Amino acid sequence: MVVPREATIQHIKLLLWKQAQSHPLFSSLGEMESHMFECVNQAAVHEELEDETRRLCDVRPFLPVLKLVTRSCGRAERLLDSKIGVLIGKGLHELDAINDQEVKDFRSKMFRLSEERMQQVQMMTCTEWLQACFSPQLEPLAGTAITDGLNDRPADLKVIIHFDQSQVRICSPVTRFPVLSRLQYIRTCMQAKESPHLTLVHTSTVKGMFDKEISAIRAYHTAKMMSLWSCKDVMKDFNPHTRTQVQVRAGLFHGTELLCKPAVSSESSGRSDHTWKDSTLEFDLSVCDLPRMTRLCFAIYAVMDKVKKQKSTKNHYPIAWVNTMVFDYKGQLKTGDIILHCWSSFPDELEEMLNPIGTIQTNPYTENATALHIHFPEYSSHSIVFPPFDKVRRLTGRGGKKFHIELKEIMERDPLSQLCENEKDLIWTLRYDCRENFPQSLPKLLLSVKWSKHEDMAQLQALLQIWPKLSPRDALELLDFNYPDQYVREYAVGCLRDMSDEELSQYLLQLVQVLRYEPYYDCALTHFLLERAQGNRKIGHFLFWHLRSEIHMPAVSVQFALMLEAYCRGNIPHIEVLKKQVEALSKLKSVNELIKLGTIKNARSKTKEAMLTKEAMMTCLRQSGYSETLSDLHSPLNPNVLLSGINVERCRYMDSKMKPLWIVYNNKLLGGDTLGIIFKNGDDLRQDMLTLQILRLMDLLWKEANLDLSDALDRAIEEFTLSCAGYCVATYVLGIGDRHSDNIMVRSTGQLFHIDFGHILGNFKSKFGIKRERVPFILTHDFIHVIQQGKTGYTEKFGSFRQYCEEAYLVLRKNGNLFITLFALMLTAGLPELTSVKDIQYLKDSLALGKTDEDALKQFRQKFDEALRESWTTKVNWMAHNVAKDNRS
Incomplete structure (x- = not known):
């Protein structure tokens, strides 16, 4: 069929039904509404086109083929899923396919909370709905405000409200699991009489690393990994026949603190798969002293004979790294076989090649990643679960009461200053003086805790219950990677709840970034951000864009997609507004790519380039598909600004490498003044x-x-x-x-x-x-x-x-x-x-x-x-x- 590029999916279906009437068996096709189209999109992902108001040029299938399929039941739910998938840039079927109980439990919980949220919205009065969706502060009116005498409201203020009655009803069972008391937990660990250990089974897919020529390194290694192996001093005298072994180093960390000496495996020779038979890594630390947020960090590296003429004596070369939590999201100590798909991009300045600050998510590109197979032992016949600290009731002596001048000097240092061991001991001894006289010094106290001693952990948690609330600005530091303890982070989020919406907007950039430090999806910071975003649409707008702008990054792709899905389900009326912005940015990206292509073709003649490319740009912007999509939308930069229509004659592109677009809008809300927006595609801003x-x-x-x-x-x-x-x-x-x-x-x-x-x-x-x-x-x-x-x-x-x-x-x-x-x-x-x-x-x-x-x-x-x-x-x-x-x- 020949169809217009600007045609909607619904119009294409109408054309198909009209043409199909002349074919045999048309009567068995059934009702048009019982069918939908599918396609493969530009990201090479299968996509269901539930939203039939979209244009073909916006869908942009990879091939000019649409497949007609029978629509299953629950169309409203499927339509919502489709809209959310397109909006966040990640199909929800990808989340459905993840075989991870933590993901499933988080989504079920968010489904339930979102349903409750939408039910609350439907019960709101008009005033409550406006306050929940829009910032209550109004821009000051020019000159003297004209009021109608009722609550001093502007007489010419008009509000158009559209209520969306759609909702999603999904019920899920609540999973229950036993929790041991603190005493039972310690007894169970002590009865095992073992230090934490794990067994290395083997690593696979470390292939092509030591082939005869460097060009034989497999394509799955990242650019940064390649740069490590193409280092001049290393490759100059590289001998493919050099004897090479592979080792694994493992360390237990709480934040950036190494809890005990790292464990190192034996050497394994080979060129592809490596196996360590009966290789057990043991750590000099009791299981009962493991903090709740302990993470196990691995580094896989090659050990080669020293090369002649090499300036450095170093003969360890990193291959991959990966991290995992020792306790799962339910607080249960991990047991059994686990496969960890590693990362090959190493940050600078790593100590002993371990990367504790790196993500605990494994590499999603499993087919091309080094895979580390490990085995966690079972210490008892039943599961060991880290107990909640509300069961801890014992407290030892309060330490010295005398105020020390030395303590004051330590507490007034900046966050980058290092504490020596004597200073840490002093802070811990005078921890109650810190609480009474320097409550804002809590971060330094936390850095002084011996997290490898469960007695100190218990005392810290008890002290945290009576610690004065910090100002939100001071509490921000507690969300840094150095403070991974769950209850510390919950305390910090509790302090952040005192933030006004305006102040929260000021720090939203950092609050989204520290989500990377959260090892589990269901955490206090996630709930806090979603709650505040659902309570104020402006915060929701910026939270959405902060998350969506990084959803393509593998380390946070699932985590950010889950949060975006949760926000959208709890703010269904906001979906169409955001969808309009996403489509508009996609159009501007197409215009920018057209300009870049035009400047390359006409690079010899600058004058000709400018004339032809600007003409092509203006022609593109005048097309109905572009003009409609780019008009009447809320600005992604400021949702309070409504961009009405493009002033095409005044639009241009700028003469720099990325050819940024200078888009000029007419704006009725600003008294007829135009508004300029610069769109830059290809730079990390x-x-x-x-x-x-x-x-x-x-x-x-x-x-x-x-x-x-x-x-x-x-x-x-x-x-x-x-x-x-x-x-x-x-x-x-x-x-x-x-x-x-x-x-x-x-x-x-x-x-x-x-x-x-x-x-x-x-x-x-x-x-x-x-x-x-x-x-x-x-x-x-x-x-x-x-x-x-x-x-x-x-x-x-x-x-x-x-x-x-x-x-x-x-x-x-x-x-x-x-x-x-x-x-x-x-x-x-x-x-x-x-x-x-x-x-x-x-x-x-x-x-x-x-x-x-x-x-x-x-x-x-x-x-x-x-x-x-x-x-x-x-x-x-x-x-x-x-x-x-x-x-x-």
Whole structure:
């Protein structure tokens, strides 16, 4: 059949039925509604097209083939499943196919909670529904508000409400399991009289690693793994006949703390499969002393004879790593045979090749991953379950009551400062002094606990029950990887419940990232985020996009998909709104790819390229399929903004590598003003998101200290002066680089602001080995000319500017721990310039943490004078940038 690209699935079905009437056996086909189409989509995944309002051009089947099948019962449920699958970018049939009881139990629980949530929504009044779905704060009206005399409501405020009556009813049985008391648990472990141990059965699929030529390495190894093996010093004298063995190293960790000495297997020779017969790894730690959140970390590595002429004496070469929890999601000690599919991408600076901060999820690409087969022994005839700590009632002595000056000094250190063993012992001894005088020091107390002693664990849990509630900002640190204990994290989430919706939005980026640290799907943080998202649609909007933007990452794919499914089922009316945004971004991506293709074809003629490509772009945007999808949608950047229609004539693309789109919208809600959006496809913008978030936080902290550096002022020069002071301090503290003239903007109101944050934390650009940026922040004489209102001797204004900068710097120093915490929570996000604690050290140095305010201010003044003195180098750098840009164009 020949059908229009813009046709809906429903229209195609109508055409099919009309044509089928002339064929034999048409009468046996049955009703049209009892059938649906299936296809293979662009991701090579089988997809059921339940939602028949979608266009063929949006479905984009891999082949121009639609298969007609008989629709099974429960169409409403299937339609909802289909919509959710398309919306989150992962078909729910993929989750159905996962043979994991934890996944099944979590989904059943979320189904039940979602049904209860939708029933509550249907019982709401109009006012309650509006408050639950939309932020209660209204934008201030221009001029004097006209009210109708009833509760001072604007007379012209109109609300159109559409109620969706659909709901999902799924019942599931509650699984029950026995829980041993703490005493029974300890007795059971003691009766075993064994240390924790496991048996290595064999590793398989470590193939092609030692073939005669490096090119013979199997394609399943990742690019980073290849780079490890193509290292110059290693491969230069590599001999394929060199005797090679494979070993496994295993360690028990609580957070980043190694609980005991790692265990190492015997060596196994071979070229493909490796087997360790009767190889048992034992750990010097009693089973009863294992913390609840103990994770078992493995590293598989090759051991080769030392190669001649090799500079390094190291002869251990990593192959793969994988982690697993010792207790399952029900708290039951694992037993029996387990297959762990490993990861081959090794982070930098790993100690003994173990990666405790890495995911506990196994590699989903099982066919191409190294597989480690292990066996957990059984210590008793029945299951051993870690008991809840509410059964712990014993408490030993309270420790010393005397207040120590030394303790005060330790507690005032920043989060990056290391504690020595004597300091940890002091903190633990004076733990009740910490509670009474330094409640915000809880993170340091937790780092002082001996987690390999069940007595200390029990005392800590009892102390946690009476610990004062921390402020939400201080509690954020407790969600770091260093604090894996379940009850500590539940305590932290309890503190976060005091956050307003506005404050929660401020830290949502980090809260989504620390979900990676949660070993189990059903946890306090997951419930907290879903509850708050369901209570405020704006939070739900940003939670959805934070999760969906990373659903393609294997380590979090299942976890984030489960959360997205749970959110959608509990917010069914929001699905269509989000679906419109997803479709719009897909269209913009297609336009961007069209432009990239056009610029490649016409690369020889710049003028011809620009004309033809822009014409093709505008033609594409005018097509009905594009114009309808891209119109009347809530902005993904700000759900409060309704984008009405595209002003095609003013749209263009920008002349940079990724060819970002400049899309201009007409906006009726803004009094007819147009609204511009930049769409960039192909770059990871999460580092920009992090920097913008920190800049907003800095502005908030300055305003809390009555130092307003961005609010609208009467005169543009004052606005420029204040905003310039804010950005001088912010860019210095964050080490923001690549500050050329194209990345610094000025509004007509005089407000200065920066864009493009691809280089942070002191990662400044170099050219031919020469540092292009030699100043701590941008402070050119052009800026000073404006600040001094064009008068060369107007030192009073410049003095005020300098004073603003110093006050702003001191405010940030007081909140230094918060900034360090927020960056630390992003360490596993995979940002290019934030990969280890060493990167955060730049922030500690720029804020001069550990120094007095006087010494810190002295350091800042030196940097200020340096920026002023070296401003000529900035002009040279800008000139070079402009010349290079002119040559490109």
